[in-house]
Amino acid sequence: MRVNQREDIMSEAIDDVKLAEFEARINRGEKIEPGDWMPEAYRKNLIRMISQHAHSEIVGQLPEGKWIPFAPGFRRKLTLIAKVQDEAGHGQLLYRAAETLGKSREAMIDELLTGKAKYANVFNYPTPTWADVGVIGWLVDTAAVINQTMLAQGSYGPYARAMKRICYEESFHIKQGYDAVVALAKGTSEQRQMVQEAVNRWWYPTLMMSGPPDSMSEHSVLALRWRIKTKSNEQVRQDFVDLIVPQIRALGLELPDKNCQFNSQTGHYHYTQPDWNELKRVVNGDGPCNKERLAVRRSAHEDGRWVREALAAKSARSNLARMNE
Amino acid sequence: MSVPNPPKCSPASLQMFLLALADDELVLGHRDSEWTGHAPILEEDIAFSNIAQDEIGHSLVWYSLHQDLTDATPDTMVFTRSWTKFVCSRFVEYPKGDFAYTVVRQFLFDCAELIRLKDLTRSSYTPLAQTAERIIKEEHYHRLHSQGLVERLGDATEESARRMQAAVDQAFPQSLGLFELLDCENELKTAGVFSGHTVLRSMWLDEVVPVLRGVSLKIPVVQDGAEYQLKCEPEDGGRKKLHTPHLQQLVHDLQSVHKLAPEARW
Amino acid sequence: MDTQWETFEVFHQSKRGDPHEHVGSVHAPDPQMALQLARDQFARRLKCVSLWVVRSRDITATDYQDGSFFAQVTDKSYRDPKSFDAPDKLEHP
Numbered sequence: 043m044r045v046n047q048r049e050d051i052m053s054e055a056i057d058d059v060k061l062a063e064f065e066a067r068i069n070r071g072e073k074i075e076p077g078d079w080m081p082e083a084y085r086k087n088l089i090r091m092i093s094q095h096a097h098s099e100i101v102g103q104l105p106e107g108k109w110i111p112f113a114p115g116f117r118r119k120l121t122l123i124a125k126v127q128d129e130a131g132h133g134q135l136l137y138r139a140a141e142t143l144g145k146s147r148e149a150m151i152d153e154l155l156t157g158k159a160k161y162a163n164v165f166n167y168p169t170p171t172w173a174d175v176g177v178i179g180w181l182v183d184t185a186a187v188i189n190q191t192m193l194a195q196g197s198y199g200p201y202a203r204a205m206k207r208i209c210y211e212e213s214f215h216i217k218q219g220y221d222a223v224v225a226l227a228k229g230t231s232e233q234r235q236m237v238q239e240a241v242n243r244w245w246y247p248t249l250m251m252s253g254p255p256d257s258m259s260e261h262s263v264l265a266l267r268w269r270i271k272t273k274s275n276e277q278v279r280q281d282f283v284d285l286i287v288p289q290i291r292a293l294g295l296e297l298p299d300k301n302c303q304f305n306s307q308t309g310h311y312h313y314t315q316p317d318w319n320e321l322k323r324v325v326n327g328d329g330p331c332n333k334e335r336l337a338v339r340r341s342a343h344e345d346g347r348w349v350r351e352a353l354a355a356k357s358a359r360s361n362l363a364r365m366n367e
Numbered sequence: 368m369s370v371p372n373p374p375k376c377s378p379a380s381l382q383m384f385l386l387a388l389a390d391d392e393l394v395l396g397h398r399d400s401e402w403t404g405h406a407p408i409l410e411e412d413i414a415f416s417n418i419a420q421d422e423i424g425h426s427l428v429w430y431s432l433h434q435d436l437t438d439a440t441p442d443t444m445v446f447t448r449s450w451t452k453f454v455c456s457r458f459v460e461y462p463k464g465d466f467a468y469t470v471v472r473q474f475l476f477d478c479a480e481l482i483r484l485k486d487l488t489r490s491s492y493t494p495l496a497q498t499a500e501r502i503i504k505e506e507h508y509h510r511l512h513s514q515g516l517v518e519r520l521g522d523a524t525e526e527s528a529r530r531m532q533a534a535v536d537q538a539f540p541q542s543l544g545l546f547e548l549l550d551c552e553n554e555l556k557t558a559g560v561f562s563g564h565t566v567l568r569s570m571w572l573d574e575v576v577p578v579l580r581g582v583s584l585k586i587p588v589v590q591d592g593a594e595y596q597l598k599c600e601p602e603d604g605g606r607k608k609l610h611t612p613h614l615q616q617l618v619h620d621l622q623s624v625h626k627l628a629p630e631a632r633w
Numbered sequence: 634m635d636t637q638w639e640t641f642e643v644f645h646q647s648k649r650g651d652p653h654e655h656v657g658s659v660h661a662p663d664p665q666m667a668l669q670l671a672r673d674q675f676a677r678r679l680k681c682v683s684l685w686v687v688r689s690r691d692i693t694a695t696d697y698q699d700g701s702f703f704a705q706v707t708d709k710s711y712r713d714p715k716s717f718d719a720p721d722k723l724e725h726p
Contacts, residue, residue, distance in 0.1 A: 075697055077694075077696060077697050077698070078697050078698070079698065100404075100409070103403055103404035103412070104404050107400075107403045107404045110397075110400045110403070111397055111400070111617065111620040111621055112620055112621070112623060112624045113624070114446065114624040114625035114633040115442060115446075115625070115633050116423070116427050116441055116442065116445070118633060119423060120420055120423060120424060120427075123400055123403070123416055123419050123420050123423070124416070124420060126403050126404070126416060127403065127412075127413055127416030127417065127420070127677070130403065130404070130409055130412040130413045130416065131413055131674055131677075133409060134409050134410065134413065134659070134674060135657060137409070138640070138657060138658050141640070146635055146637070147637045147660065148634075148635040148636060148637045151637070172624045172633075211678070222633075225632050225633055226633075228632075229628065229631045229632060229633075230628045230631050232627060232628055233627075233628055233631060233633075338404065338405065341405070342404070342405045342406065342407070345405075345407070345465065345466075346406065346407025346408060346466060347407070347636060348524070348526045348527060348530065349407035349408070349411075349466050349520065349527070350407055350408055350636040350637070350638065351524060351526075351636055352519070352520050352523035352524045352526065352527035353519055353520070353523065353638070353662035353663075353666070354636065354638060354662050355523050355524050356519045356520075356522075356523035356662065356663075357519075357662040357663040359523075360663065408637065408638070408660065409660070410659055410660055410661065410670040410673070410674065411670075413670070413673045413674050414669070414670060414673045417673045417677065508672075511669065512669055515665065515666060515669065519662070519666075
């Protein structure tokens with residue numbers, strides 16, 4: 043046996059032991075922390091998931107941020123600025139969690155801007171009216187909180203901690219969005235029509251947020267085994283539908299899905315699956331706003347390069363001056 | 368609203384004074400908010416959103432004081448008034464420009480605001496004095512942020528110095544419009560409402576000139592004894608309702624959704 | 634080239650008397666800006682009276698892999714007052 047072969051086998055054996063310890067820790071409900079041994083697949087999966095989540099928050103600033111000047115009242119306006127600020131803040135927390143796994147923020151941003159990385163598909167859709175802002179805060183953030191509450195129980199410490207903080211702030215967003223929707227739903231016929239059309243537009247894209255059925259997703263098996271997530275995409279989606287359908291109907295609004303009915307035997311709402319081909323198409327670049335969203339992010343990044351470089355250069359000079367004192 | 372020992376000036380003059388404060392903050396706050404999602408780095412997206420909320424929040428406070436004198440609600444003043452009736456300085460109307468312009472504008476504005484607010488804490492109009500006392504705490508933080516950026520970007524690299532100088536060249540004459548004399552200037556001074564724009568501008572120059580020159584930025588002023596003399600024309604006109612097309616566009620945007628159902632609850 | 638600036642760990646004190654707690658980190662070009670950026674990111678809702686920032690690279694930490702660093706094997710139950718069998722009352726002779 044050659045030396046290299048023996049080393050490979052030995053390192054494989056060590057890896058098997060480490061893998062067993064790693065999985066035992068997870069099964070005991072303990073967290074994996076930065077610096078712990080972890081399988082490469084765990085690290086890669088998490089970096090992908092967390093950075094994608096971060097990208098979503100960053101890009102998510104744009105469809106709602108555009109409505110800040112148009113917000114039809116002081117409270118709505120200030121609330122919207124605060125919400126978009128929270129989204130930037132969440133992106134910041136999430137990039138940091140991903141950085142603990144060994145990837146730089148610069149590299150992650152680069153992947154987003156070159157189109158290599160994905161982000162939540164829901165933000166590739168336009169927000170043509172004021173009602174879209176309230177509906178996003180209510181529907182999209184409810185779906186996000188259901189997903190994130192589940193992720194907060196996940197096995198990776200930094201991600202679970204970020205999720206807890208984010209869930210707390212997202213709960214305000216849901217209330218803010220719902221409040222804006224209620225004003226429209228109980229308002230003039232134009233306002234009611236505006237919000238109904240927004241619900242029609244956002245229903246299926248929101249359903250897609252929890253991801254395709256797990257049988258279609260290669261990452262799900264390992265993610266469940268290693269408690270990166272603790273529920274399947276279908277379970278999360280069902281939780282969302284069961285929660286939100288009564289709320290929508292209580293406001294006198296309709297669903298674009300005419301087959302959505304409560305099944306008293308299962309205790310759940312039966313609903314029409316979204317068009318998963320549309321998800322594939324849009325998430326891979328062919329949606330109404332993909333190009334526009336990324337163009338804005340690219341400009342922000344490039345136009346701001348001189349600022350980042352200047353502040354770093356100034357700091358380096360100050361450090362040098364201090365050392366020479 | 369009755370105030371014990373009200374200042375001896377016409378309500379219309381006091382209203383105008385408050386409206387100028389409010390309109391400045393409203394418009395600049397919107398320019399600040401335009402950076403969310405577009406800032407050079409994520410941490411500044413968060414920082415500018417904070418400043419935007421503060422500025423627009425301050426405008427709400429000033430519009431509320433204005434309401435005490437007129438019964439016109441803040442929403443009425445913002446969502447139904449014609450852009451031709453706004454009294455903000457032209458300085459705050461201009462688009463956000465590049466980050467250098469935004470930072471220089473914010474710094475010049477924050478310094479002016481701090482000096483104005485300090486002066487107002489001694490105002491003979493008690494609601495003004497009390498409000499200034501509260502708001503000034505946030506303004507300290509704004510100045511810390513904007514001055515910090517000016518002092519770093521002013522002379523960091525060749526490119527930053529070039530951009531910052533271009534920003535100062537553009538913004539400085541515009542910023543002088545913050546000190547445009549009001550029609551009711553003397554009346555308000557005599558009544559002890561504030562110390563007058565001439566005094567405030569002099570104090571402001573004493574603050575901003577050393578900071579800008581400290582990072583090798585050139586400003587069109589010369590020292591004349593203990594005073595600074597201006598070597599450029601101030602861009603006045605805003606207080607006399609002579610505005611740029613930028614304000615027209617902004618006010619149009621501000622009011623467009625509200626207009627769809629003006630009597631409705633949004 | 635990495636233009637995102639280095640990271641600073643942020644410690645937050647809610648009120649006087651409380652310990653400073655680690656709440657996360659910010660990217661910043663220098664410590665003074667780190668304080669400001671930390672304030673906007675970590676103190677916009679939480680009540681805060683004090684913030685510390687420390688360059689992440691200046692944190693020295695134990696290694697999770699080194700279980701022996703925290704090993705307690707020798708009987709040190711004498712540290713625990715419950716291990717002493719003192720009577721509640723003393724009988725007077």
